[in-house]
Amino acid sequence: xTKKVLMLPGDGIGPEVMRQVQRVxxxxxxxxxxxxxxxxxxxxxxxxxxxxxxxxxxxxADAMAADAVLLGAVGGPKWDNLPFDIxxxxxxxxxxxxxxxxxxxxxxxVFDALVGASTLKExxxxxxxxxxxxxxxGGIYFGQPRGVEERDGVRFGFNTLVYSEPEVERIARVxxxxxxxxxxxxxxxxxxxxxxxxxxxxxxxERVAKEFPEVEVSHMYVDNASMQLVRNPKQFDVMxxxxxxxxxxxxxxxxxxxxxxxxxxxxxxxxxxTGARKALYEPVHGSAPDIAGQDLANPLATLLxxxxxxxxxxxxxxxxxMIETAVQNVLKGGLRTADIMQPGMAKVSTTVMGEAVINExxxx
Amino acid sequence: xTKKVLMLPGDGIGPEVMRQVQRVxxxxxxxxxxxxxxxxxxxxxxxxxxxxxxxxxxxxADAMAADAVLLGAVGGPKWDNLPFDIxxxxxxxxxxxxxxxxxxxxxxxVFDALVGASTLKExxxxxxxxxxxxxxxGGIYFGQPRGVEERDGVRFGFNTLVYSEPEVERIARVxxxxxxxxxxxxxxxxxxxxxxxxxxxxxxxERVAKEFPEVEVSHMYVDNASMQLVRNPKQFDVMxxxxxxxxxxxxxxxxxxxxxxxxxxxxxxxxxxTGARKALYEPVHGSAPDIAGQDLANPLATLLxxxxxxxxxxxxxxxxxMIETAVQNVLKGGLRTADIMQPGMAKVSTTVMGEAVINExxxx
Ligand SMILES: CC(C)[C@H](C(=O)O)[C@@H](O)C(=O)O
Ligand SMILES: CC(C)[C@H](C(=O)O)[C@@H](O)C(=O)O
Numbered sequence: 001x002t003k004k005v006l007m008l009p010g011d012g013i014g015p016e017v018m019r020q021v022q023r024v025x026x027x028x029x030x031x032x033x034x035x036x037x038x039x040x041x042x043x044x045x046x047x048x049x050x051x052x053x054x055x056x057x058x059x060x061a062d063a064m065a066a067d068a069v070l071l072g073a074v075g076g077p078k079w080d081n082l083p084f085d086i087x088x089x090x091x092x093x094x095x096x097x098x099x100x101x102x103x104x105x106x107x108x109x110v111f112d113a114l115v116g117a118s119t120l121k122e123x124x125x126x127x128x129x130x131x132x133x134x135x136x137x138g139g140i141y142f143g144q145p146r147g148v149e150e151r152d153g154v155r156f157g158f159n160t161l162v163y164s165e166p167e168v169e170r171i172a173r174v175x176x177x178x179x180x181x182x183x184x185x186x187x188x189x190x191x192x193x194x195x196x197x198x199x200x201x202x203x204x205x206e207r208v209a210k211e212f213p214e215v216e217v218s219h220m221y222v223d224n225a226s227m228q229l230v231r232n233p234k235q236f237d238v239m240x241x242x243x244x245x246x247x248x249x250x251x252x253x254x255x256x257x258x259x260x261x262x263x264x265x266x267x268x269x270x271x272x273x274t275g276a277r278k279a280l281y282e283p284v285h286g287s288a289p290d291i292a293g294q295d296l297a298n299p300l301a302t303l304l305x306x307x308x309x310x311x312x313x314x315x316x317x318x319x320x321x322m323i324e325t326a327v328q329n330v331l332k333g334g335l336r337t338a339d340i341m342q343p344g345m346a347k348v349s350t351t352v353m354g355e356a357v358i359n360e361x362x363x364x
Numbered sequence: 365x366t367k368k369v370l371m372l373p374g375d376g377i378g379p380e381v382m383r384q385v386q387r388v389x390x391x392x393x394x395x396x397x398x399x400x401x402x403x404x405x406x407x408x409x410x411x412x413x414x415x416x417x418x419x420x421x422x423x424x425a426d427a428m429a430a431d432a433v434l435l436g437a438v439g440g441p442k443w444d445n446l447p448f449d450i451x452x453x454x455x456x457x458x459x460x461x462x463x464x465x466x467x468x469x470x471x472x473x474v475f476d477a478l479v480g481a482s483t484l485k486e487x488x489x490x491x492x493x494x495x496x497x498x499x500x501x502g503g504i505y506f507g508q509p510r511g512v513e514e515r516d517g518v519r520f521g522f523n524t525l526v527y528s529e530p531e532v533e534r535i536a537r538v539x540x541x542x543x544x545x546x547x548x549x550x551x552x553x554x555x556x557x558x559x560x561x562x563x564x565x566x567x568x569x570e571r572v573a574k575e576f577p578e579v580e581v582s583h584m585y586v587d588n589a590s591m592q593l594v595r596n597p598k599q600f601d602v603m604x605x606x607x608x609x610x611x612x613x614x615x616x617x618x619x620x621x622x623x624x625x626x627x628x629x630x631x632x633x634x635x636x637x638t639g640a641r642k643a644l645y646e647p648v649h650g651s652a653p654d655i656a657g658q659d660l661a662n663p664l665a666t667l668l669x670x671x672x673x674x675x676x677x678x679x680x681x682x683x684x685x686m687i688e689t690a691v692q693n694v695l696k697g698g699l700r701t702a703d704i705m706q707p708g709m710a711k712v713s714t715t716v717m718g719e720a721v722i723n724e725x726x727x728x
Contacts (some may be wrong), residue, residue: 089557119595124483140504140525140559148562155529159562161504162522193453195504196511201522223611227619230594231483233471244555247587248612255591 002037006066008059010046011079011088012193012287013297013350014072020299020354022304024323029357032319039066043095044074054091059203060098068313069095069280070306073287083329085322097137099278102167103174104134104246106284107252108233111262113331118258120230125265130236130253131182133175136244136267137167138150139197140166141243144158161197165243168204170270175240176212186239187218188246189225201242207258222249229253251284258284261298261339266304279313281305291338296350298337303357326360333360366401367678370430372423372572375409375443375452376651377661377714378436384663386671388687391722396683403430406454407459408438418455426463432476432677433459433644434670437651457554461501464643465631466531468498468610469539470648472597472617477695478704484624494600494617495546497539498610500595500631502531503561517554525561527606534548534634539604540576549601551582553589553609565606579725586613593617601605615648624649625662625703628669629678643677645669655702659713662701664691667721690724697724 007013007022018269028034041059048054054074063069075088082088095101097162110118110128118125143160172188186206190198202219209217220228222245228235228248234255241249254263263285269278284299291297303323311320335356336345348356373379393397405423410419417436421600427433439452446452459465474482474492482489507524513518543550552569554562566583573581584592586609592612594601597620605613610715618627627649633642647665655661668688675684699720700709712720 060507084556084560084563084596087557093558119484119488120366120485121485143522148564155474156526157525157559158507158524159559159561160522160524162520165519193451194449194457195521195523197446197521197523199448200519223615226590226612227618227624230616230619245612247555248590248609251587252590252594252616255594260527 002035003258004037004039004065004067005061005309006069007040008043008069009036009040009046010043010072010074010287011076012073012289012292014287015072016293016295016350017283017299017302018070019070020350020357021302023044023354023358024303024306024361028319033317034316043071043091043270044077045079047084047091048079048082048088051092051290053084054086054088055094060095060254063099063280064278067276068309069279070309071282073213073285074304075287076289078289093141094279096267099280100133100137100269101278101280101347102137103171103268104136104268105178105266105268106132106134106254107153107251107265108132108250108257109263110257111259111331112326114257114262114340116342118256120256121228125233125256127255128233130233131178131238132246132250133171133238133240133252134180134250135167135171135241135243138163139243141177149245154267162194163197163201165200165204168201169208171240172208174216174268175238176208177214179238180212181309183297184214185216187220187225187236187239189224189239189241192219192297192362193221198242205240214351217223225249226252231255254284259340261337262300262304263310264301266305266308270314277313279309281309291323295351297350299350300337303327312351322361323357325364326357329360329363330356365725366399366583367480368401368403368429369673370408370433370595371402371404372433372435373410373653374407374436374438375406375432375440376437376653376656378438378651378658379649379662380425380657380714381666382436382661382715384721385666385716387722388667388670388725391725392683398683399722402727407435409440409443411455412443412446412450412452412626414661416450418450418452419458424459427459427463427644428642431640432673434666434673435644435646436666437647440653441654442650456504459644460631461506462507463644464501464633465642465644466499466634467535467632468500468615469498469630469632470610471617471627471629472496472500472614473627473694474621475623475692477627478621478623478705479694481704482620483577484620484622489597489622491618492597492621494597495542495602496614496617497542497602497725498614499535499605500606501605504527508728514598518639520661525608527560527561527565527570529564532565533572536569536572537601539631540572540579542574547601548578549580549599550588551568551584551603551717553586553605554716557585562606569604586607589613590616595619596657597692618648623704625701626664626668628665628672630669630672632676641677643673645673659715660716662703663714663718667691686728687724689728690721693724693727694720
């Protein structure tokens with residue numbers, strides 16, 4: 001059975017990094033007889049330009065029908081001054097919500113060859129390997145009521161942070177499952193000394209913990225977590241947190257690695273009766289409009305997002321590992337795109353980097 | 365006129381670091397003829413133990429009557445499992461709210477002598493000097509409705525993030541004033557691509573900016589800000605943000621310096637007709653129950669908080685600078701409490717550190 005993949009290149013450097021994934025797919029078809037049925041679609045600014053809408057019903061239907069979605073990047077200055085309701089980001093938030101992608105997996109990984117790129121000292125980050133689970137379809141991102149209103153002549157802006165017990169339960173379960181596959185340590189991040197919503201969060205995590213007696217669970221306030229990530233990030237294995245805290249902490253953790261251009265992510269929905277989950281994969285970096293279209297972007301985060309797709313959506317762990325190994329070998333060989341360039345290394349283009357990954361795949 | 369100061373030593377190491385401030389006050393009385401009328405009070409766990417209440421009306425009345433409040437630290441494992449409503453933290457939140465301390469000043473400063481203590485590379489943090497303005501009496505910390513409720517058999521936890529235009533305006537004004545006294549650059553941090561409350565925030569900051577044409581103002585999303593603090597913290601001069609984002613980012617920025625035991629803070633209210641403001645000063649570090657009562661704690665953050673009091677509440681900038689210089693000279697002399705100990709330096713107790721500051725003051 002062929003796997004149906006929807007590709008959403010999006011804006012900025014999205015299309016050019018996506019092309020390198022297409023090459024790896026072609027290689028897999030030829031060399032490993034694995035075929036993907038690929039559809040392309042528009043999202044974000046590209047979709048606004050074409051349809052005045054950052055996510056059309058048609059693209060959403062394609063996403064729902066696909067086995068997995070691969071996204072490039074969304075947004076850019078061209079669309080920055082659009083009203084709140086039709087900004088490119090709206091497309092991203094809508095696709096997450098409509099597909100029910102409640103579990104955002106954000107690995108923060110330091111590649112040995114790139115440890116020097118971090119602003120942190122080598123001993124603090126060498127070997128860093130954290131998995132952050134961010135709740136992605138709830139919390140203050142989606143809570144009602146929300147808006148800006150005038151009351152007695154004074155304007156107020158308001159949002160609602162809300163979590164139900166089942167919402168916390170399902171993300172907690174994904175986090176514990178993940179911890180079981182890793183080093184069996186889970187840190188749940190909340191602000192239970194101030195926010196009642198996260199008092200409930202902590203209570204539910206505690207309850208789910210009973211189902212996973214092998215996992216060592218801890219709780220940390222979000223302000224302390226942001227300090228601990230800087231002080232000693234290697235203390236963490238898996239972290240789980242709310243949508244908003246996850247947005248902040250996962251970006252902080254990503255930057256600890258010093259190579260944002262290397263980091264993939266996955267957003268997963270609930271498993272259906274057959275065990276299949278809706279899923280969307282995307283690099284952590286943005287659309288980088290300043291270098292778009294110049295063959296300068298780093299395609300590795302998108303290739304590694306594709307590897308995550310193979311592992312989580314298609315149970316093709318072996319092929320995922322092949323791609324990851326190929327990427328590591330390319331780095332060891334000294335090739336670097338501009339964003340991860342280091343003295344003494346060879347600076348290459350997006351295309352040459354993609355080519356190099358294929359070459360390494362051929363050697364495996 | 366003598367200055368009325370309320371001292372709230374609080375819990376853990378609070379009392380012992382506070383004693384070192386008392387010594388500096390005595391020195392000021394003797395050598396500079398500056399007298400403080402000091403009252404002591406209880407807050408947090410200490411107040412719970414005595415009165416079953418983390419902040420009594422009596423202490424609050426003393427705080428309202430004082431020209432300035434100096435706080436040690438609040439909380440500890442002894443009170444961790446108390447119900448949400450009577451935890452030590454409640455005392456802190458209540459005193460902030462009742463005194464109207466809406467502007468929290470959180471400097472993140474790297475002392476030359478301690479640059480090696482940071483987990484970040486020396487060139488990234490040497491000379492770092494950021495001032496974070498955190499809104500402290502609004503936002504999701506205090507918004508209504510809040511709580512945990514059952515609806516149709518499902519439990520929900522919820523909080524409300526709310527800002528009114530005047531609330532944003534007054535903190536923005538403090539931030540711009542601060543920027544004018546510093547390097548005239550202000551970065552306002554929000555999540556205006558997702559949260560309507562911060563769309564209003566951004567709009568108001570933009571409007572206040574017109575009153576300060578000399579200040580270069582920028583806006584940054586909170587996830588990006590958490591990355592930029594790690595990537596290149598020296599790009600920032602003054603930052604202003606909401607209560608919750610400020611809680612997270614100011615702790616992250618504090619940890620960049622590597623010496624939490626050195627960082628003071630100030631929380632200020634609105635100026636009255638005479639120009640006087642309610643104010644509370646406290647070190648950024650916590651109550652450190654593990655080392656409490658052992659004469660091991662670093663008193664410098666509390667001494668520097670007292671210096672901030674002199675500067676912001678009593679317009680005694682010269683005396684403030686004296687204390688800051690004395691602290692720097694002690695560090696140059698090689699004395700270190702355990703938390704900032706480095707190879708080749710002399711490890712000293714809380715008391716000896718306080719003594720050393722007095723000695724340096726005598727030399728100035
Ligand atoms: C673009 C924005 C809406 C989005 C978010 O806040 O979730 C982004 O920051 C992310 O983390 O994917
Ligand atoms: C103790 C807690 C309520 C408090 C806060 O969140 O404001 C603390 O973290 C701080 O930053 O002063």
